[in-house]
Amino acid sequence: MFEDTRVTGTEVNYYFVCTKKLWFFAHGIQMEQTSDRVYMGKLMHEDSFSREDKEILIDGTIKLDFIKKSLEIHESKLSNSMQEATLYQILYYLYYLKGKGVKDVKGYVHFPKSKRKEEVQLTEEYEQQLQEVIQRILEIKNSSKPPVVEEKKICKKCSYYNLCFC
Numbered sequence: 615m616f617e618d619t620r621v622t623g624t625e626v627n628y629y630f631v632c633t634k635k636l637w638f639f640a641h642g643i644q645m646e647q648t649s650d651r652v653y654m655g656k657l658m659h660e661d662s663f664s665r666e667d668k669e670i671l672i673d674g675t676i677k678l679d680f681i682k683k684s685l686e687i688h689e690s691k692l693s694n695s696m697q698e699a700t701l702y703q704i705l706y707y708l709y710y711l712k713g714k715g716v717k718d719v720k721g722y723v724h725f726p727k728s729k730r731k732e733e734v735q736l737t738e739e740y741e742q743q744l745q746e747v748i749q750r751i752l753e754i755k756n757s758s759k760p761p762v763v764e765e766k767k768i769c770k771k772c773s774y775y776n777l778c779f780c
């Protein structure tokens with residue numbers, strides 16, 4: 615049986631986009647185009663930190679910039695449909711790093727169109743939500759079948775569309 619107890623930031627993102635997409639991704643069925651992949655990143659080994667110059671990299675993908683004595687996480691919100699997914703992806707990084715004992719990390723969502731950014735705060739409420747989300751993600755990942763979901767607006771733009779509906 616497929617067993618994976620790790621949860622990556624990409625998986626948290628996909629959970630909010632589509633649980634079926636999450637299942638495909640977690641099972642190694644990846645049909646994303648290169649540009650999408652660059653945005654989503656590959657976070658398969660988030661527990662491996664490495665230092666390069668003044669940055670900390672998680673799996674060589676998520677860049678945490680040192681700003682004086684603090685760290686910052688930056689993610690871009692590419693569309694309205696990704697708003698929640700991006701928010702929780704950043705929250706997950708903050709939660710993950712807190713669990714690693716990394717303190718004073720700041721998270722920001724960037725809005726490229728309006729050239730602004732918003733800070734994301736990890737509250738206790740978000741932490742509780744994330745614990746439930748992580749549990750649900752593990753259940754989905756370790757299920758032998760993908761969840762049944764109905765076709766939605768974003769499906770036509772999804773690289774798994776043919777797999778799901780054709």
Ligand code: SF4
Pocket residue numbers: 631632633634635763764765766768769770772773774775776778
């Ligand atoms: S096509 Fe729709 S249902 Fe299928 S994985 Fe993509 S978003 Fe999910």
